[in-house]
Amino acid sequence: xxxxxxxxxxxxxxxxLITGVLFLLAGSYAGLFVAPPEQYMGQVQRIMYVHVxxxxxxxxxxxxxxxxxxxxxxxxxxxxxxxxxxxxxxSTLFAFLLCCQGSIWAKPTWGVWWDWDPRLxxxxxxxxxxxxxxxxxxxxxxxxxxxxWSAVATIIASVDLPIVYYSVKWWNSLHQQQSSxxxxxxxxxxxxxxxxxxxxxxxxxxxxxxxxxxSMRLRDELAGPETI
Amino acid sequence: MSGTIVGGWSYVIAAYTLTAVVLFSYGVSxxxxxxxxxx
Numbered sequence: 001x002x003x004x005x006x007x008x009x010x011x012x013x014x015x016x017l018i019t020g021v022l023f024l025l026a027g028s029y030a031g032l033f034v035a036p037p038e039q040y041m042g043q044v045q046r047i048m049y050v051h052v053x054x055x056x057x058x059x060x061x062x063x064x065x066x067x068x069x070x071x072x073x074x075x076x077x078x079x080x081x082x083x084x085x086x087x088x089x090x091s092t093l094f095a096f097l098l099c100c101q102g103s104i105w106a107k108p109t110w111g112v113w114w115d116w117d118p119r120l121x122x123x124x125x126x127x128x129x130x131x132x133x134x135x136x137x138x139x140x141x142x143x144x145x146x147x148x149w150s151a152v153a154t155i156i157a158s159v160d161l162p163i164v165y166y167s168v169k170w171w172n173s174l175h176q177q178q179s180s181x182x183x184x185x186x187x188x189x190x191x192x193x194x195x196x197x198x199x200x201x202x203x204x205x206x207x208x209x210x211x212x213x214x215s216m217r218l219r220d221e222l223a224g225p226e227t228i
Numbered sequence: 229m230s231g232t233i234v235g236g237w238s239y240v241i242a243a244y245t246l247t248a249v250v251l252f253s254y255g256v257s258x259x260x261x262x263x264x265x266x267x
Contacts, residue, residue, distance in 0.1 A: 017255070043237050
């Protein structure tokens with residue numbers, strides 16, 4: 001309880017939020033107005049500067065949720081349950097954003113808004129799995145059961161993450177393979193990297209702030225009626 | 229027929245606008261919940 005009561009991250013999330021917004025503004029400006037259009041995809045390729053950083057950071061969010069779930073099951077510290085709640089909700093948001101951005105990119109390049117391709121399908125599976133766990137946390141009132149059930153469900157759902165990552169290599173996917181510094185020229189790499197850091201700062205700030213909201217609720221629930 | 233997608237700015241604007249609106253709205257909802265929780 002004392003650990004939960006002391007669970008504060010100070011002003012750090014606010015600094016991260018401001019830095020993230022500044023990075024995203026700079027990276028998006030470079031991606032929209034400085035970087036040249038791609039040879040075959042033309043202007044549409046500019047979606048990459050926001051789509052790929054969202055994808056990278058969504059994966060980091062899922063990994064953080066998985067780590068939080070495992071640590072909570074090991075030590076039973078509710079600080080990690082609050083972190084799990086934050087990571088679950090923010091990862092779900094990023095997965096939703098990722099699917100929407102990908103869909104907008106797919107229409108002019110593939111001719112369809114959606115395809116049941118291995119990459120898209122595995123991302124959608126994880127999105128709905130996390131959505132289910134977020135819903136589960138809202139339905140269960142007992143904090144101990146809620147924490148254990150959602151931690152176990154997160155570990156099971158996260159098995160899908162390596163499938164998402166390797167789907168483009170394992171199967172003949174319509175989705176292109178992962179971009180890396182070796183596959184992207186310098187003109188495209190700068191806005192991609194700046195936006196990736198911007199998204200990372202934003203993701204971190206959102207998880208910290210959402211964990212703070214979760215810790216407030218947990219503190220009230222765990223304190224019980226005797227403190228009233 | 230050059231094999232290059234012509235136009236496409238509307239899709240780019242849609243993707244960036246959607247991203248900005250979703251992230252901004254979530255940020256606002258977080259601050260609202262933080263204020264509500266700290267009362």
